[in-house]
Amino acid sequence: MSEHDGQFEQKEEHEHEHHIVSPVIYLAILLALLVGTGLTVWASFIDLGEWHIAPGLTLFWNPAVALAIACTKMVLVVLFFMHVKYSTKLTKLTVACGVFTFLALIGMTMTDYFSRAWGRW
Amino acid sequence: MSAATIVSLPDQSTARIPKMNFLTKENGLLSWLLTGDHKRIATLYLISITFFFFIGGSLAGLIRLELLTPQTSLMAADTYNKVFTMHGVIMVFLFLVPSVPATIGNFVIPMMVGAKDLALPKVNLLSWYLYIIAGFMVIYTMAAGGVDTGWTFTSPLSTHYLNTHVISTGLAIFVAGFSSIFTGLNFIVTIHKMRCPGMTWFRLPLFVWANYAASILMVLGTPVLAITLVLVVLERTVHIGVFDPAYGGDPILFQHLFWFYSHPAVYIMILPGMGVISEVISTFSRKRVFGYTAVAFSSVAIAVFGFFVWAHHMFIMGISNYAALVFSLLTMLVAVPSAIKIFNWAFTLYKGSITFETPMLYAFGFMGLFTIGGMTGVFLGSTGTDIHLTETYFIVAHFHFVMVGGMLMAFLSGIHFWWPKWTGRMYPEKISQFAAVVTFIGFNFTFFPQFILGTLGMPRRYAAYPPEFQALNVFSTAGATILGVGYLLPVLYLTWSLKYGAIAGNNPWQATGLEWQTQSPPLTENFLETPIMDHEAYDYEWLEQQQQKEVASVG
Amino acid sequence: MSDSTAISNSAAAETHHEHPPYQRHHFETVEQQADTTNFAMWLFLLTEVMFFGGLFTSYLIMRNWYYPAFVEASHQLNIGWGTANTAVLIMSSFTMAMGVWSAETRRKGALVLCLSLTFVLGLAFLGIKTIEYHEKWEKHHVPGLNWSDASFLNPASDPEVHKDYPGDQPLAPDMAQKAQMYFFLYFAMTGMHALHMIIGISILGFMIVRARAGAYTTGHVTYVENFGLYWHFVDIIWIFLFPLLYLISRH
Known part of the structure; x- marks a missing residue:
């Protein structure tokens, strides 16, 4: 894992310029996050049922959906608000x-x- | 001892310690307490760590004295419990975890990578203050009556049954944990971002690689211990929590969270020591470390595997058989990179021009004792054997072989190795070689009998034991006395050498690291100008050419 | 090395190049300093992830063991306040991101405005949290300090919640007691999160004062940027706490 840094870092110091994310993107992310919040609350009021994958192994859709939405929101925050994409x-x-x-x-x-x-x- | 030596000191009649160095730059207590200089912080750490080592050591002496007789003759069983707990807490959290990284690592890593200082000097100082606060809290705990849970804080013993000072000890370790996190964070950032021109990852000394791997563990593992201790403290204060079965909690959950840190902590303790050994073995056999890349990656591999084996501490605690099987198999994986290191050091010695200065003697001690400690670890990692041997003196002997025989030997090796750089003066060679041999003999007398005691079934953590175990215990206590002498000697002669040691010059060992190419003791800024690394690590031919050039230019 | 050369050399070492006042002496360039502190901040966030990791693990196991108690206990939380707080925190993350943008584009007025908005939204979050905590205290739902099983032994005794969740059955006494476990984790997790908010808000206050003096709009944005990372991280923790604590099962 560290081998990569060694090769890239030197280059990156020159190549990597400070990228300024435009406010339009920030606004889009904000809307997406708010929609996600609404969605997760709405989904929690509906019984989404469950999936019996195998004996003793059941997937409950409600928590799965809630976590999926939370993870999506996290990815958006990390990539754009925290600039990881750039x-x-x-x-x-x-x-x-x-x-x-x-x-x-x-x-x-x-x-x-x-x-x-x-x-x- | 062989008369051959690589030590090359300057002419003692004309040599002097450079007037301008990091020790003399500023004077007064405040210039030390508010310093940002990594070398001064390392010195502060060295003093405080030595202090706590001797407190922990005295407690170890009390334990051995108590175990001289089968009955509880010296102290009551309760007191004994407190003594071994405080011994464990002090030695693990206040000595072993910060020992090599915070002292030697702090001192040499910035120089090894060719930087002026660690990346975050203020954070470095903060980490020392946190260490000291933790130290005071532990001392307070001892003065207030101690704690007797064992250093593992096993719940529900720690959360329900005992009324000793669990809270203050837990908070002390919480604070010490953040001290260690900040040190690790600082190292990672420094190694990534502060390397001098030409210093690629594969030109770094192996000591830096080892500390890098240990730092990853500090940064990722320690916070889990911190939150676990917060939960223990909360559980004791509000009497509800996730660990105590009386409230519906799960004590095994505590074990999972605790060992998620405390197993990697074993590697936090041993990896920097392995780094020291790589430096010393190479220098005193005048050869590039055999299989540099393999040794470098074995450090990282130990760090990564280290996160997947923790449940081998819990085989008898009620985890599922299936999980035990998986964790047991994964444990075997860690033996591989450790073995890679030992084999590569052995191959480095092969056909090398070996000399037997003190650091090398300690390094030999490390290799032998760590191999025994590591191999017995494999016994304990296999589920079947573990059920018989765990919680006996076998396990005590095992981790003392790794921690004391391994890490402490490596720490002493490193201290002797970098002492000339640190102080500008040599330690006295003959007496220190004697101390190294005494330590080795004393160590084996102390801990080898404990392997036998363990296989015979003597349980750990009891003040009294059946009389048939006495002979071996007497052996062990006698050995501990010798070991104690072995540890006292360096304190005495190293202090002596501060004033009377021979002037060391820049590079007494003819070593290749960047830290040896500057004056000793170094300047506050380490180098006169930013060094440029134009050779591989451990390139002794480069060093020879360099010296010939100097001779030619002076001539 | 003789004394004379050592002294002359050290004199040479002290002649350094001109550099901006915010550059620390041990860095070669400002870019190196910015890169380094940014990386250090990320590593610190790694430790924070693992710090909360212990709590999330405990939560996961306890929730699986005592699911009925967790469901009924979660019904005690006010979903309106919870959703409002999530929105408030997301908004504050947005204003923080805009703050970083203002610093990068050197707009001092906008920076001060954004930081102040973040500050206010952060306080609003804590305010709502206080209202919720207060409600828990009044209903004797603070584990260890002020606790009563009544709402779980007999849900009808709590008409306010019971009218929204008429399906809640009385729990057996040993399971009802486990609602305490839920609230222990609730307070531990939201409390740890609130502690991070308080630290963040304090630093924000300090930053607003500095920003008014023009500290971050001269091209040196590292401080704002790194604080932004911390603030977004705290937001992410809440993004997970909200569904895990409030939305266990509302149907």
């Missing part, structure tokens, strides 16, 4: 690193809780 590879890598470790914490912990229900061998 940032260096290093910044993108840093964000990816944070998401990865966060998911590792939750995911690896959940492997234990999930499989505890399977009982002994």
Whole structure:
């Protein structure tokens, strides 16, 4: 992972100019975020049902949709308000690193809780 | 000892310490307390860390004295619990975690990458203050009556049953955690953004790579410990929380969150030590580190794998068998990059011109003891063996082999190695070689019997034990006495050398790192002008040519 | 090295080039300084992500264990206030982004206006949060300090909520008690978030004063930009807290 920085950083210092995001984009993102908020509240009042994937494994659509909307909003904020779309590879890598470790914490912990229900061998 | 040596000191009759250096630039207490200079902060850290090391060490002495006899003869069982807890808390959070990074790393990393200072000098100073606040809080805890949960704060013991000072210790570690986060953050930023022209990633000394990997763990792991301790403190204050089964919480959740940090913390403690060993082995065998790239990436690999193995601390705690299986397999993965390092150091020694100065002796100690510590870690990582051995003295011996035999040896190796750069004076060679050997012997006497005690079934964390274990415990306590001498000696002769040591000159070891190409002790700005890196790391031929050029120009 | 050369060399070291007052001495260029502090801010946000990560993990597990209690307890939260607060915080993120834009395009008046709007919106968020916290206190829903299971043992005893959610069944005593767990996590998570808001608002106040003196409109936008990152991060945390705490199951 660090190999990349070594190759790109030198170039980036020259290539990477300070990109100014236009207010029009900010306004569009604001509207999208507000719509997303409305959508997630509206969706929570509807029973979206569930999907039995396999015995003992069920996907409930309500929380899934709520999290999907929240994730979309997060991506919008990160890419545009926080300028990651226009940032260096290093910044993108840093964000990816944070998401990865966060998911590792939750995911690896959940492997234990999930499989505890399977009982002994 | 071999008479061969690479030490080249300037002519002692004419040599003097440069008048202008970071130690003499400004005077007075305030110039130290408000400094932004990474070398001064490193010095502050060195003093405070040594102080806490000796507090922790004295507590270790008390533990060994108590275990001299099978009965609780020296102190009551409750007191014993407090003593080993404070020993663990101080040694882990106030010594091992900041030891190499915050002292040696702080001192040499900016010089190694060719920068004037760390990227964020004020944050660096803040991190020292946080450390000191945490230190005072721990001392307060001890004075107020101590805490007896063990350094792991296992819930519900810490949240429900005990009425000792869990809150103040928890907050102390919270504060110490942020000190460590800021150090790690500073290192990552410095290594990415402050490298001098020509200093590519693969020209960095391996010490920098190792600290980079450890810093990633500090930045990503420590906050999880911080929030866990906040939750423990909240649980104790409002009597509701997510860990205590009496309130519907899950103690295993605490274990998950705690070990999510505390397993990577093991690598936070050992990786910078491995970095020191890479530097020392190369310098004293006059060879480029064998497989530089492999050693560099093995550090990063240890850091990444380190986040996926934490549940091997929990095999007997009621996690699911399936998860235990997965975590056990992943644990085996970490052994690979560690082994890569050991093998590459061994190959570096092969056909090298080895000399046996003190740093090298400590490094040899590290390689042997860390290998034993690491191999026994594999026993503990496999589920079946772990169930038999965990919570016995086997585990105590295992992590002391890695932490004391590994990290402390590496720390002492590094201190001796960079002492001439730090102070401008050499330490006395003969007595320090003696101290290194004493430490090694004392260490093995102390901790090897504990492996045997563990396999025989002596549990850890008890003040009393069945009489048949006494012989080995006496051995261990006797060894601890020798070990104590081994640790006291460096304090004495290093202090002595501040005034009476031989003048070291710029580069007593003929080492290649950028930090050796400037004066000792260095200027506040480290270099006269921004250095340009025009050679690979550990390029001893470049150094020779450089010296010939100097001779030619003077002549 | 002899003394004389050391002294002459150090004299040479002290002759440095002219550079802007906001450039710290150990950086070679202003760009390097800007890059460095920006990267440092991102790394700090990484630690923040993991800091909240512990809370989110705890929430996830407790919610799965005590789902009925979490559903009924979440009905106690006022969805109107929650939605309003989300909108307020998103607006403040927008004004903050506009603040960065004003600094980049060197518009001092606009910068001060944007920062002030962010400041006010931040305070509005905390104000609404206070109203909500106060309501929890009055209804004895503060775990550990002021707690009563009544609303969950007998939902009809709480007519205000019961009329909106008539389907809420009385919970068994041990499950009703777990509503306390929900409110513990609610206060821990929103409290930690509010703490970040308070820190942010304090820094904003400081920045408004500096901006009025023209500090950030001379081409040195790093400070505003990095604070913006922090502010957006706090916004993102709320974007997740809102559905997780308020919208568990409203149907």
